Amino acid sequence: MPPPRDVLLSEAREVDGLITLLTDRVDEPLLDGAHRLRAVSNVAVGYDNIDVAACTARRIPVGNTPGVLTETTADFAFALLMGLARRVAEADTYVRAGRWRTWEPGLLLGTDVYGATLGLVGLGAIGAAMARRARGFGMRILYVNRRARPDLEAELGLTRVDKATLLAESDFVSLHVPLSAETRHWLGRAEFAAMKPGALLVNTARGPVVDQAALVEALSGGHLGGAALDVTDPEPLPSDSPLMTLPNVLLAPHIASASHATRGRMASMAVENLLAALEGRKPPHCVNPELFP
Numbered sequence: 495m496p497p498p499r500d501v502l503l504s505e506a507r508e509v510d511g512l513i514t515l516l517t518d519r520v521d522e523p524l525l526d527g528a529h530r531l532r533a534v535s536n537v538a539v540g541y542d543n544i545d546v547a548a549c550t551a552r553r554i555p556v557g558n559t560p561g562v563l564t565e566t567t568a569d570f571a572f573a574l575l576m577g578l579a580r581r582v583a584e585a586d587t588y589v590r591a592g593r594w595r596t597w598e599p600g601l602l603l604g605t606d607v608y609g610a611t612l613g614l615v616g617l618g619a620i621g622a623a624m625a626r627r628a629r630g631f632g633m634r635i636l637y638v639n640r641r642a643r644p645d646l647e648a649e650l651g652l653t654r655v656d657k658a659t660l661l662a663e664s665d666f667v668s669l670h671v672p673l674s675a676e677t678r679h680w681l682g683r684a685e686f687a688a689m690k691p692g693a694l695l696v697n698t699a700r701g702p703v704v705d706q707a708a709l710v711e712a713l714s715g716g717h718l719g720g721a722a723l724d725v726t727d728p729e730p731l732p733s734d735s736p737l738m739t740l741p742n743v744l745l746a747p748h749i750a751s752a753s754h755a756t757r758g759r760m761a762s763m764a765v766e767n768l769l770a771a772l773e774g775r776k777p778p779h780c781v782n783p784e785l786f787p
């Protein structure tokens with residue numbers, strides 16, 4: 495379990511560096527008490543748990559772990575997409591429950607991935623790795639991203655579209671943006687209504703990129719075909735969350751980067767970032783590099 499908030503606050507007063515997980519919130523109140531702190535190193539690529547501006551104002555470098563988890567995370571995002579489309583978890587439950595009697599033409603019918611349209615929300619490293627996988631499966635790929643990526647459009651046959659087009663045309667929508675003020679509730683009631691009926695959502699980014707109440711409505715109303723969620727809001731989900739009982743939802747406990755090799759590389763990178771900052775050097779992966787002009 496993460497340290498309780500009061501323990502984190504009091505321990506942070508004594509230390510020169512913090513290695514943090516995404517469950518540890520590093521904010522003004524923590525930093526105000528942490529007079530010795532000279533380094534924050536997050537064991538994650540995302541760093542929405544850290545107030546980076548507040549760290550920068552105190553000249554504290556913040557490190558993260560990009561790159562090493564890209565392919566592993568895209569593997570899992572694609573596994574969720576396939577698992578949701580072809581109802582893998584439901585099939586397993588069905589067999590284990592002893593419900594399988596005979597081969598039936600209409601049993602556990604799913605959605606084809608081959609030939610379907612995938613809408614990528616965000617085309618950073620993980621979004622691009624997802625696009626490579628989707629291309630191998632013969633999908634048509636649309637994306638929205640702050641900047642155009644003509645290199646990837648040429649390499650992978652992607653098409654940059656606006657949000658409305660992506661929502662209207664995608665059979666699958668997969669989220670690959672960091673959580674920020676701009677991306678919080680990027681998918682809300684209006685967006686779900688604008689999605690293709692029966693579309694499937696994959697979220698390996700951050701739970702709050704989706705307005706979860708609107709997601710539950712779209713799923714229970716039958717407009718959305720299903721959702722595969724490695725991340726939710728909050729984490730873990732409360733046991734009475736409607737997402738726990740909806741059949742067309744595939745849930746995972748925030749494990750997209752969880753391979754043996756990748757978690758080892760993330761740990762090493764976090765240590766390298768921490769040591770560099772403590773020695774006054776720029777961490778190899780620093781999210782506030784302006785501290786080292």
Ligand code: GLV
Nearest residue numbers: 537538539540751
């Ligand atoms: C995990 O969610 C990460 O940001 O690395």
Ligand code: GLV
Nearest residue numbers: 596597598599600
């Ligand atoms: C299914 O198993 C088939 O042979 O079509």
